[in-house]
Amino acid sequence: MRGARRVVGASMLRWARAWKLPHGGLGPPGSSFSRVHFMPSSGGGRVGxxxxxxxxxxxxxxxxxxxxxxxxxxxxxxxxxxxxxxxxxxxxxxxxxxxxxxxxxxxxxxxxxxxxxxxxxxxxxxxxxxxxxxxxxxxxxxxxxxxxxxxxxxxxxxxxxxxxxxxxxxxxTSSSNFETYMAAMRAIDIPDEVPRSRARKLADEQLSSVVQDMTVRQFLLTNLVEVDGRFRWRVNLDALAQHLDKILxxxxxxxxxxxxxxxxxxxxxxxxxxxxxxxxxxxxxxxxxxxxxxxxxxxxxxxxxxxxxxxxxxxx
CATH class of the missing domain: 3.40.50.1820 (Alpha/Beta hydrolase fold, catalytic domain)
Structure with missing residues (x-):
């Protein structure tokens, strides 16, 4: 039987569009929420x-x-x-x-x-x-x-x-509404110490005014993680928004x-x-x-x- 090796992170949430998230929670039983790692900017700013x-x-x-x-x-x-x-x-x-x-x-x-x-x-x-x-x-x-x-x-x-x-x-150029998605994600406000199910519901409600497609919202919500009792996005929205032109x-x-x-x-x-x-x-x-x-x-x-x-x- 083939095994699975993994490095750095534990398995996270499945993508809701292909596989449904369990009702009332952010992830399957036993799923963990990882800390985000920060590294200095690459390249040191030197030309070339x-x-x-x-x-x-x-x-x-x-x-x-x-x-x-x-x-x-x-x-x-x-x-x-x-x-x-x-x-x-x-x-x-x-x-x-x-x-x-x-x-x-x-x-x-x-x-x-x-x-x-x-x-x-x-x-x-x-x-x-x-x-x-x-x-x-x-x-x-x-x-x-x-x-x-x-x-x-x-x-x-x-x-x-x-x-x-x-x-x-x-x-x-068909872009997508990634800029809109990221702006909506950055505007999310979730109180500290709320249960996971409540945090996800709040985030979904706040996203829904901008992101009408439920499957897109569920996809974005796979990035919502708990760190020390607070919910935050595990993607680096600041860097992604700053460099969206490069990504496109x-x-x-x-x-x-x-x-x-x-x-x-x-x-x-x-x-x-x-x-x-x-x-x-x-x-x-x-x-x-x-x-x-x-x-x-x-x-x-x-x-x-x-x-x-x-x-x-x-x-x-």
Whole structure:
């Protein structure tokens, strides 16, 4: 039986859109709420300096070491737990090692004022070889997809094949309402020492005036954690809001990635536009496109079985 190794953080809340949160609580029985780690800003402000990698939180499911491992990178305001059920299913179906990772300023990973894709790529360039997981199959959703693309372009020898989920290597203009979401999260006011169920209800009520979609609110609420009797967001909202323009952009690249690449798109999403295709093909000449019907931007949550099937087909 495959075991699971984990570093830094305990398992956190599941993403409500794919798996329902238990009634009346923030997490399953026995779930824990982790302290947030803070790190000095990477790079030291020197022009041209490489960002300093941070010790990311991750969960690794064991599998055959002879097969390339599968790495999942979540999107903005997400965490490694977004892929819990999918990672387990894929490990069972393929026999591969599967790694889920919290990006800097997310989940149980350290906080930093540097939120560039170069920094996020450096974090993985430090982690993946250390774990003996290269070359790997890199799967990234949205912000995680841009990190995955940049890593493949910078260090193609580390990436056996690449899957970008509902995102392009260009500036994201369909944006999303992430700026609105973060402003609403920052405005939340929860009294100290209230029970978890009450804290979540209060946060949901306060978010609802701005975020009408209940499933989006439940997704945002997976970031609400208890620290010393007070409820706070585990994501670094200040750094994310300050650098949102960088997160929506993509660093200009000259070299292409020669490996097999799949752009897996949600049929109901507008994040990847036909006008992006020339840049996709310039940077990823072996790219193929696949659309998952009846899925929005969060393809893996809307159609998890179709998402797994698409990955399995691409791995063959």
């Amino acid at each position: 300096a490489q960002p300093r990698p941070l010790p990311l939180s991750y969960k690794l499911l064991d599998g055959e070491e002879a097969l390339p491992a599968v790495i999942f990178l979540h999107g903005l305001l997400g965490s490694k737990t977004n892929f819990n059920s999918i990672a387990k299913a894929l490990a069972q179906k393929t026999g591969r090692r599967v790694l889920t990772v919290d990006a800097r300023n997310h989940g149980d990973s350290p906080h930093s004022q540097d939120m560039s894709y170069e920094a996020m790529s450096q974090d993985l360039q430090g982690l993946l070889p250390q774990l003996g997981l290269v070359p790997c199959v890199l799967i990234g959703h949205s912000m995680g997809g841009k990190t995955a693309m940049l890593l493949a372009l910078q260090r193609p020898e580390l990436v056996e094949r690449l899957i970008a989920v509902d995102i392009s290597p260009v500036e994201t 952009a993509f660093p200009l690249q000259q070299e292409s990635y020669p490996g097999p690449t799949l752009f897996l798109l949600g049929g109901n999403s507008q994040f990847v536009h036909p006008s992006h295709h020339p840049e996709i093909m310039r940077l990823f000449p072996r790219a193929q496109m696949q659309t998952v019907p009846n899925a929005g931007h969060w393809v893996h949550a809307d159609r998890p079985q179709d998402f797994i099937a698409a990955i399995q087909s691409f791995l063959v």
